[in-house]
Amino acid sequence: MFHINEFKKLSGVSVRTFRYYDKIGLLKPVSKTEGGHRLYSYTELKKLQQIQFLKTIGFQLSEIKMMLESEEWDWSNSLMKQLSYVISEQDRLSKIETSLRELINGIAIDGEEFRIKKIMDLYNNQDSKEVLKNNRDTLNFKNTEALEKLPKMGSSDPDSLEWIALVGQLKKHMHLGYSNTRIQNIIKRMEVKKGEDFNDEDAFLDKLWDIRKSPEESEKYNLYPMDQEILNFMEKAYIYYLGHKS
Structure with missing residues (x-):
């Protein structure tokens, strides 16, 4: 498990961003300490990397949330639309x-x-x-x-x-x-x-x-x-x- 401050150092993402991702349900911690600090695992780290990559190629957070949550998401169609937008x-x-x-x-x-x-x-x-x-x-x-x-x-x-x-x-x-x-x-x-x-x-x-x-x-x-x-x-x-x- 990673304390939120360790997770910050490992990922390069700010604590404020983690809190926002938690608030909108994009990336939730595995659990919290008795003091209320968020804890994350390697699974969340992998998901965070996916989020950061999708942000880099231009997707909005609301889109990313749906893309990562849905098992039937049409990735090909989404990527083609994003390519058209970039062009x-x-x-x-x-x-x-x-x-x-x-x-x-x-x-x-x-x-x-x-x-x-x-x-x-x-x-x-x-x-x-x-x-x-x-x-x-x-x-x-x-x-x-x-x-x-x-x-x-x-x-x-x-x-x-x-x-x-x-x-x-x-x-x-x-x-x-x-x-x-x-x-x-x-x-x-x-x-x-x-x-x-x-x-x-x-x-x-x-x-x-x-x-x-x-x-x-x-x-x-x-x-x-x-x-x-x-x-x-x-x-x-x-x-x-x-x-x-x-």
């Missing part, structure tokens, strides 16, 4: 993860001017990649690889993060003027990266830039909303870069 939770958490990444990356671009409304607008709309794919002919891109390489606000891939960081740096240093060396170095890296990621997709990029410069078109294609000020500044800096490239 749906994965999908829900994945969407939350994407939203959090969009928030973080949005702040990287917009800084203190960032507004959560931008992410809420994107969250309620269709995936931008799907919208662009549905307009393949209009956008003149040759293959879907170009879409996969577009920066995604909810992504953690290095390429997307570099594009986001470059735009964020550009906005941060706008006050220096588009001809400033620091700004031109950012534009130079953008130009190099454009060649690395979108070789032979000039027609697609030109069309995409036209869409990006129009707030209405950007919204139509579900692109992350960017201030016209930064877009105009980027265009001027790029034109200056091309005119002074040695």
Whole structure:
């Protein structure tokens, strides 16, 4: 027999939890001492391990109680239902993860001017990649690889993060003027990266830039909303870069 404090050390479960399990009839002690302390055996320890395992895979205590008490319980059906629940939770958490990444990356671009409304607008709309794919002919891109390489606000891939960081740096240093060396170095890296990621997709990029410069078109294609000020500044800096490239 194990005194409740010994049982606690052996199982890693708190005394408070044992008392609650006793109260709801989930795990009752074998007996009690004269002083009223609960006593448990190896049988209860085995049952506790089953309870903890079922809790780990997501079952509620009320379900666990029925599962362990019933000799005719349909374990296969219960496990299939729990699997479906876990899969749906994965999908829900994945969407939350994407939203959090969009928030973080949005702040990287917009800084203190960032507004959560931008992410809420994107969250309620269709995936931008799907919208662009549905307009393949209009956008003149040759293959879907170009879409996969577009920066995604909810992504953690290095390429997307570099594009986001470059735009964020550009906005941060706008006050220096588009001809400033620091700004031109950012534009130079953008130009190099454009060649690395979108070789032979000039027609697609030109069309995409036209869409990006129009707030209405950007919204139509579900692109992350960017201030016209930064877009105009980027265009001027790029034109200056091309005119002074040695």
